[in-house]
Amino acid sequence: MLVLGVESSCDETGVALVDAHQGLIAHELYSQVELHAEYGGVVPELASRDHIRKTLPLIRQTLADAGKQATDISGISYTAGPGLMGALLVGASIARSLAWAWQVPAIGIHHMEGHLLAPMLEDSPPEFPFIALLVSGGHSMLVQVSGVGQYQILGESLDDAAGEAFDKTAKLLDLGYPGGPALAKLATQGNADAYHFPRPMTDRPGLDFSFSGLKTFALNTWQNSPQNEQARADIARAFQDAVVDTLAIKCRRALQQTNLRRLIVAGGVGANLHLRQKLKDDCKKLNAEVYYPRPEFCTDNGAMIAYAGMLRLQAGQVDDLAIRTRARWSLEELEVV
Ligand code: KG4
Ligand code: ZN
Numbered sequence: 001m002l003v004l005g006v007e008s009s010c011d012e013t014g015v016a017l018v019d020a021h022q023g024l025i026a027h028e029l030y031s032q033v034e035l036h037a038e039y040g041g042v043v044p045e046l047a048s049r050d051h052i053r054k055t056l057p058l059i060r061q062t063l064a065d066a067g068k069q070a071t072d073i074s075g076i077s078y079t080a081g082p083g084l085m086g087a088l089l090v091g092a093s094i095a096r097s098l099a100w101a102w103q104v105p106a107i108g109i110h111h112m113e114g115h116l117l118a119p120m121l122e123d124s125p126p127e128f129p130f131i132a133l134l135v136s137g138g139h140s141m142l143v144q145v146s147g148v149g150q151y152q153i154l155g156e157s158l159d160d161a162a163g164e165a166f167d168k169t170a171k172l173l174d175l176g177y178p179g180g181p182a183l184a185k186l187a188t189q190g191n192a193d194a195y196h197f198p199r200p201m202t203d204r205p206g207l208d209f210s211f212s213g214l215k216t217f218a219l220n221t222w223q224n225s226p227q228n229e230q231a232r233a234d235i236a237r238a239f240q241d242a243v244v245d246t247l248a249i250k251c252r253r254a255l256q257q258t259n260l261r262r263l264i265v266a267g268g269v270g271a272n273l274h275l276r277q278k279l280k281d282d283c284k285k286l287n288a289e290v291y292y293p294r295p296e297f298c299t300d301n302g303a304m305i306a307y308a309g310m311l312r313l314q315a316g317q318v319d320d321l322a323i324r325t326r327a328r329w330s331l332e333e334l335e336v337v
Pocket of ligand 1: 135136137138139162163166167178179180181184267269270271272273298299
C-alpha cells in the first residue's frame with residue numbers, strides 16, 4: 001500500500017509518500033514563513049491562497065522524488081483539522097478530489113494525531129502504551145496513548161500553547177516571526193542566573209498548563225531591564241528555562257501518575273534542543289525512555305499525515321465523498337484502529 005499524505009492546516013504545505021513495507025519514501029515541504037513575516041504572524045487568507053499555489057506542484061515533486069506515478073498510489077490522507085479553516089479546506093479539497101479522480105480511498109486525519117505518531121517514523125519507534133507531550137503553536141497537552149486512536153487527554157493548556165508563548169515572547173523582544181526558534185537561539189547566549197521566571201501551575205496538583213502569564217512576566221522584566229542585547233538574551237534564557245522546567249515537571253507527574261515508562265515528545269516546540277536534553281536527563285532518572293521525531297518532523301510536515309493515513313486506511317477506515325474539515329476537534333473523538 002502506497003499512501004500520499006497532504007498537510008495544510010497552517011502555514012506549511014507538506015506532502016509525503018509512505019509505503020506499507022518501505023516506510024517513508026519521499027517528502028516535500030514548503031514553508032510560508034517569508035510570506036507572513038512582514039505581518040508578524042500567520043494571515044489566514046494569504047495562507048489559503050499559498051496552499052492553492054503550492055499543493056499540486058509539491059505532489060508532482062514528491063512523486064518524482066520517489067520515482068512513482070499517480071497510478072502507484074493506493075490511498076490518500078489529508079489533514080482534516082484542527083487548524084485554519086481556509087487552509088484546511090484547500091488541502092482537503094485537492095486531496096479528496098485526487099482520490100476521487102484516481103479512484104482510491106481517502107481519509108481525513110487529525111493534525112495532532114499526526115504529531116503524536118511522528119516518532120513512529122524513526123528507527124526505533126516506541127511501543128504502546130506511552131505518554132505523549134504534544135507542544136505545538138496551537139496546542140499543548142499531555143495524552144495517555146494506549147494505541148492508535150486510543151487517546152486520553154490528561155492535561156492541556158488553559159490559555160496560550162507553549163509554541164504560542166514562545167512566539168509572543170519573541171515578538172515582544174523584537175525577534176520577528178516565527179519567534180520560537182529565534183528565541184531558543186538567543187537563549188544560548190543568556191545567563192541562567194540573571195532572571196528567574198515562575199513555573200506556572202506547578203505548585204498545585206494536576207497536569208494542565210498555563211503559559212500566558214509568562215509573556216507578561218517577560219514584558220515587565222524587559223521594561224525594567226537595561227534593554228540591551230545581554231538583557232534580551234538573559235530574558236530569552238529565563239523564559240525558555242521556565243517553559244522547559246514546567247513541561248518537564250508535568251511530564252514527570254504524568255509518568256508517575258500512570259506508571260508508564262515511555263514518553264514521546266512531538267509538535268514544533270519538541271524541536272527545542274534544551275527541552276529535548278532536559279527530558280532525556282529526567283527520563284533517565286525515572287528509568288523511562290523518551291522518544292522524539294527528528295527535528296524536521298516535530299514541526300508540521302506531510303510525513304506524519306501520510307503515516308497516520310496509512311494506519312487508518314490499512315485498518316479499512318475510509319471517508320465518504322464529502323470534504324469535511326474542522327477548525328476544532330478533540331483527539332478523544334477519534335475512531336480506534
Ligand atoms: O507543530 P508546529 O509546526 O505547528 C502547529 O501545529 O502549531 O509548531 C510550531 C510552533 C511555533 O510556535 C514555533 O515557534 C515553535 O513551534 N517552535 C519552537 C522551536 N521550533 C519551533 N519553539 C521553541 N524552540 C524551537 N526550537
Ligand atoms: Zn502542528
